[in-house]
Amino acid sequence: SxxxxxxxxxxxxxxxxxxxxxxxxxxxxxxxxxxxxxxxxxxxxxxxxxxxxxxxxxxLASAINQVGRIAQTVSAAVNSQQSLGIDMNGNAGPVLFSVPQPVSIAGAVNSGSGVLTTTITSAIALQPSDYDVSWDGSNYNVTRIADGASSAFPTLPATLDGLSIAASGAPAVGDHWRVQPFAAASTGMTARAINPREIATAFAATIQALTTNTGTGVASGFSIVRAAAANTLAVSITFNNPPTSYNVSGLSGGPLANVPFVAGQRVPASPADYNGWSVVLDGRPAAGDTFNVSPVTTPGADNRNALALAGLAKSGLVGGATLNEAYASALGDIGTRVQTGQAAADISSRLSDEAVSRQQNVSGVNLDEEAANLLRYQQMYQASAKIIQASQALFDALLAATNH
Structure with missing residues (x-):
């Protein structure tokens, strides 16, 4: 390094x-x-x-965040749709899945008493990333670690990427926190043990045209968009003369008069719903034609919320992607990272082998060369030994001649 x-x-x-x-x-x-x-x-x-x-x-962090986002999104979407329906007993659908909430971890060297709390406000807006939060004395600086995008907030709570980040206590300048939205989402997601009769397969209300209507007006696309006690209140939509507007009675907020009618438009256009529901009115209704909203009394004969639950599989819940697309993308990213790591390891191994080879060429030991050298040294030793032996014999001969 x-x-x-x-x-x-x-x-x-x-x-x-x-x-x-x-x-x-x-x-x-x-x-x-x-x-x-x-x-x-x-x-x-x-x-x-x-x-x-x-x-x-x-x-590993990328895999945890991608799979965790899928877990959070599935849990939130299914629980939300489940709550909009009623079960076989006529009760509001109970929660089906539980997922651990995000965690906010203080830095090891923080000197202040600041504490962060993070909650999910919109699962569909979540991003697959951890966040670094720091206090500089004037702003809380929030950095999305996956891409480095940064936002500054003078005060908290603040909402970012489907998260609400709140603070308590007194932070010190330089204090840091790590926000992990999906730290335990994929491993901590659990399904509630329920009776099959508790699956909310039905809507709480339905809409029907009076049999005495004379126009060609139709009501379609009825859906529960907000769970409320008012879902089951009886409501009547009656067209005026001329049928370019209608009156609505039975609403929890009071009756409405002369609401403009636009064929094919979802009703209401504003506010977002009537008593928690909305519907599309189309065709050419006649003056006096009436559509009545009434509570569902036989949940076992209604499968509209079950169809809505099944439809979640094809909805762009995860960053605009369906659940299958998001899961395939996560697997593809993991596979790419594995291949990249393997390629890097192979390259490093080859570079290491080349470096060792170059080092051996300069200062290493060549066994064949060393064996040849040993043989040469052995021959030189043997030759030297013979020279010494011959010299000794010559010396002995000289001594013998001198003595005589």
């Missing part, structure tokens, strides 16, 4: 410690004397430790 291992007489010490920005994670630090350097994967460069950190902080 280029960091010094020895400065003067002081040696560097490596260890793991709670991450300054996320006390729930362990970060690598290098300490020389009283100076501490925090080393992330880019700072470490290559090697197994850098690879492990990169996997944890990037690849």
């Amino acid at each position: 280029g960091e010094p291992m020895l400065v003067g007489s002081q040696q560097a010490r490596f260890d793991g410690a709670p991450d300054p920005g996320d006390s729930a994670r362990t970060a690598v630090r290098m300490t020389i004397g009283s100076t501490t350097h925090w080393l992330d994967a880019p700072a470490l460069g290559g090697g197994s430790l850098a690879g492990t950190l990169r996997f944890r902080d990037e690849d």
Whole structure:
């Protein structure tokens, strides 16, 4: 990584410690004397430790966030649609899924008493990312880690990407928090144990045209858009003479008169609903024609909410993608990251082999060459031994001649 291992007489010490920005994670630090350097994967460069950190902080985090967003979205969508219907007993549909809420973790070196609380306000707006929040004395700076997008808020609570972030206590300048919307969503999602009769297959109300109507007006697309006690109140929509407008009676907020009629338009255009429901009026109704909204009394004969539940599978709930598309995208991203990692490992292995080969060519040991050298040295030794032996014989002969 280029960091010094020895400065003067002081040696560097490596260890793991709670991450300054996320006390729930362990970060690598290098300490020389009283100076501490925090080393992330880019700072470490290559090697197994850098690879492990990169996997944890990037690849694994991306997979957790993508799958977690799907879990949160499915849970919210199904629970919401379930609540808009009634079960076989005529009761409002109970919650089917439970998913852990986002977590906000204070930095390990925070000196203030600030605490963040994060809740989900719109599952469909969620982004597959963690967030870093810091306080600079004037603003809470919120950075989406996946792409680096940043927003500043002088005060909290604030809403961002389907999340509501609130603060309490007194933060100190430089304090950090890590917001993890999906920390335990994929592993902590649970289904409530319910009786099949508690599945909300029916709508709470229905609309019918009077049999005495003389026009060709029709009501279609009736849907419950907001769970409310008023869903089951009896309501009448009666067309005036001329039938360019209508009156509405039985609404929880009081009757309405002379509401303009536009064929094919969802009713109401404003507000968003009547007693929690809406409908499309079309055709050419005649003066006096009436459409009545009444409560459903036989839930077992009504499957409209069951169809709405099934329709969620084809809705663009996850960033505009269907559930199958979002899951396929998550798997594709994971596969791409695996292939990229494998390719990087293969390249690193080849570079390592080439470096070892170059080192061996310069200073390494060639076994064949060394064997030849040993044989040559052996022959030289044997030749030297014969020279010594011949010299000894000659010396002995000289001594013998001298004695005589």
